[in-house]
Amino acid sequence: MRPLFAATAIPSPGGLPWWLWLALAGLLGALYYVAECAWWPFAPCRKCEGRGKFQPKERRVWRRCRRCKGSGTRLRFGRRIWNRFAKVRRAAS
Numbered sequence: 001m002r003p004l005f006a007a008t009a010i011p012s013p014g015g016l017p018w019w020l021w022l023a024l025a026g027l028l029g030a031l032y033y034v035a036e037c038a039w040w041p042f043a044p045c046r047k048c049e050g051r052g053k054f055q056p057k058e059r060r061v062w063r064r065c066r067r068c069k070g071s072g073t074r075l076r077f078g079r080r081i082w083n084r085f086a087k088v089r090r091a092a093s
């Protein structure tokens with residue numbers, strides 16, 4: 001059994017320090033998220049679960065979801081940041 005807090009004792013492959021691998025993994029994860037946001041900027045709406053409408057419990061009628069305006073999708077958090085940056089870039093040029 002290896003002690004839990006012996007982080008510096010972990011053998012590092014390729015001679016690189018363990019924290020560099022950790023940073024690389026984090027960077028890869030961030031890149032993956034950015035790529036995913038660029039590829040598929042929409043996620044199913046949380047309120048209507050992607051249906052675009054929902055049924056209030058006390059009534060029988062279906063109402064159009066106000067949060068996604070009936071589309072059933074919402075813009076992802078990463079994509080919103082992306083859009084904000086794009087707007088700033090447009091304003092700067």
Ligand SMILES: [Zn+2]
Pocket residue numbers: 045046047048049050051052053065066067068069070072073
């Ligand atoms: Zn919705």
